[in-house]
Amino acid sequence: xxxxxxxxxxxxxxxxxxxxxxxxxxxxxxxxxxxxxxxxxxxxxxxxxxxxxxxxxxxxxxxxxxxxxxxxxxxxxxxxxxxxxxxxxxxxxxxxxxxxxxxxxxxxxxxxxxxxxxxxxxxxxxxxxxxxxxxxxxxxxxxxxxxxxxxxxxxxxxxxxxxxxxxxxxxxxxxxxxxxxxxxxxxxxxxxxxxxxxxxxxxxxxxxxxxxxxxxxxxxxxxxxxxxxxxxxxxxxxxxxxxxxx
Amino acid sequence: xxxxxxxxxxxxxxxxxxxxxxxxxxxxxxxxxxxxxxxxxxxxxxxxxxxxxxxxxxxxxxxxxxxxxxxxxxxxxxxxxxxxxxxxxxxxxxxxxxxxxxxxxxxxxxxxxxxxxxxxxxxxxxxxxxxx
Numbered sequence: 001x002x003x004x005x006x007x008x009x010x011x012x013x014x015x016x017x018x019x020x021x022x023x024x025x026x027x028x029x030x031x032x033x034x035x036x037x038x039x040x041x042x043x044x045x046x047x048x049x050x051x052x053x054x055x056x057x058x059x060x061x062x063x064x065x066x067x068x069x070x071x072x073x074x075x076x077x078x079x080x081x082x083x084x085x086x087x088x089x090x091x092x093x094x095x096x097x098x099x100x101x102x103x104x105x106x107x108x109x110x111x112x113x114x115x116x117x118x119x120x121x122x123x124x125x126x127x128x129x130x131x132x133x134x135x136x137x138x139x140x141x142x143x144x145x146x147x148x149x150x151x152x153x154x155x156x157x158x159x160x161x162x163x164x165x166x167x168x169x170x171x172x173x174x175x176x177x178x179x180x181x182x183x184x185x186x187x188x189x190x191x192x193x194x195x196x197x198x199x200x201x202x203x204x205x206x207x208x209x210x211x212x213x214x215x216x217x218x219x220x221x222x223x224x225x226x227x228x229x230x231x232x233x234x235x236x237x238x239x240x241x242x243x244x245x246x
Numbered sequence: 247x248x249x250x251x252x253x254x255x256x257x258x259x260x261x262x263x264x265x266x267x268x269x270x271x272x273x274x275x276x277x278x279x280x281x282x283x284x285x286x287x288x289x290x291x292x293x294x295x296x297x298x299x300x301x302x303x304x305x306x307x308x309x310x311x312x313x314x315x316x317x318x319x320x321x322x323x324x325x326x327x328x329x330x331x332x333x334x335x336x337x338x339x340x341x342x343x344x345x346x347x348x349x350x351x352x353x354x355x356x357x358x359x360x361x362x363x364x365x366x367x368x369x370x371x372x373x374x375x376x377x378x
Contacts, residue, residue, distance in 0.1 A: 005272040013264040020256045021249055027301030034300055034332050041334070042327040046308050054306040054333040055340070063337060070341040077348035081355040130307065135344045225344060232351035236358065 049210040051128045059133060060214035064192040067217075068177050071224050075174050078228035082167065085235045101151050109151035116144035124222045128211060134221025141222065142229025149230070154237055166231045173224030180216050255296045263289035274369040276357045280350065287346050291339050298332040306333035 024031030045057040059067050124137030149157030181192040189196025194213025195206035204212065250257055262285055269282025308325060357367055364372050 002272045005268060009264045009268040009271070012267065013260055016260045016263075017257060020253050020260070023253060023256050024297060025252065026255055026296065027299050029300045029303070029328055031297060033298040033334070038298070038332040038334050039327040042306065042308075042330050043325045046310065046325070052308040052310055054308065054330070055336045058333055058337045059340065067341060070345055073345050074348045077345075077352045080352050084352075084355050084359055131305070133340075135340055139344065139347075228348060232348070236351065236354055 048207065049214070050207045051211050051214060053128055053130065053132075055131075056127045056133050056214060056218070060217045061192075061194065061210055064181070064217065067221070068181065068192070071174055071177055071221050074228050075170050075224050078170055078231050079167070081232055081235050082163075101153070106151050109147055113144050113148055116140060116147070120144065120222075120226075124218055125215070127218055128214065134218035135225055137218075138222035138225025139229060141226040142233075145226070145230045146233045149234065149237075154234060158234065161227075161230060163231070163234070166227045166234070170224045170227035170231070173220045173222070173227070176220030176223065177217050180213060180220070184213070255292070259289045259292040259296060262286075262292065276360065276367040276369065280353045280357070283353070284346075284350065287342070291342070294335040294339055298335045300328070300331055302328075303331040304329060306330045306336065 024033070028034070041054055041058055041062065045054045045062075046052055049057045049061055051057040051061075120137045120140035122137075123132035123140060124134060127133035127137070145157065145161060148160070180194070184193050184196040185191050187196040187200065194210045196209075197213055198204050198206045198209040201209055201212060266282045266284070266286030266289060269285065270279050273279055273282065308330070360372065361367050364375050366372060366375075
């Protein structure tokens with residue numbers, strides 16, 4: 001079995017290496033990937049959407065439909081983990097007991113967690129002008145909550161963010177995203193066409209409306225990613241029992 | 247030989263990808279299969295970077311000075327696309343990494359579930375138990 005696998009992998013690798021000659025050189029500015037679509041995005045994104053960070057403009061506007069379903073994938077993965085582990089009975093016996101963390105760790109985390117959360121909010125809100133956005137900010141927020149659960153014990157962490165709220169807010173994040181898309185349909189535009197929002201937002205033309213729509217969408221993404229990251233940690237650390245942690 | 251030196255990044259991605267693929271096929275430990283999946287994903291990210299890197303380009307955030315008296319100029323500014331990196335692989339890999347974390351969590355959950363059922367994560371031992 002292992003020999004067969006090694007032979008198959010070698011053959012696949014050799015076939016792929018045979019095609020290496022056709023790939024563009026490292027750093028070639030005229031390679032196919034750098035020529036057509038990305039040039040359009042780079043030259044037109046700021047006049048289309050008034051967002052200088054092109055990555056955010058593509059993520060939340062041009063490829064908004066794709067990003068919506070990426071968020072749904074994250075949400076469904078979180079739900080799947082929850083339902084797979086909640087069904088199991090306590091068979092293990094040697095359940096890990098709460099790990100007593102030292103006061104040095106707890107004091108350090110008490111200072112670090114608010115800073116991390118503030119920085120995460122900045123990353124979400126400032127994603128239009130600097131590297132950042134919903135996914136990155138959501139992961140940092142989730143990491144801050146996981147740090148709380150590690151330093152104070154999972155049961156204390158769950159007192160602040162209960163399992164019910166975790167699932168509720170991850171669903172609300174997806175709902176914000178798809179709701180903004182549906183509402184632009186009600187306003188007469190296409191699905192996820194934020195420029196349709198211009199008439200109902202004060203002092204906003206069609207270009208700025210796309211910029212504001214992106215911010216709303218990023219907030220939805222950040223909510224879902226944050227809560228799913230925490231629920232993955234909490235489910236795995238407690239074997240789905242949610243009563244005690246590491 | 248010259249080809250391999252000029253395009254070593256592609257060779258490296260293929261080597262990494264084959265390592266991941268081999269781990270997923272040949273290893274019987276389920277955790278090692280998941281590690282192989284992670285190596286495979288990293289190889290794909292390296293591939294996307296390789297085909298779209300631009301020499302001498304800056305990050306894809308447009309450097310703009312909007313004069314408050316001429317705010318409309320922002321719509322007419324001329325942008326040299328060669329000065330900025332290709333933003334598309336950034337977008338695709340950004341979402342791929344986060345979705346990768348979520349699917350990794352799901353894989354670990356399924357392994358934990360299997361361990362609770364069979365008290366082992368070795369594939370051949372699980373098959374033995376299932377055949378009894």
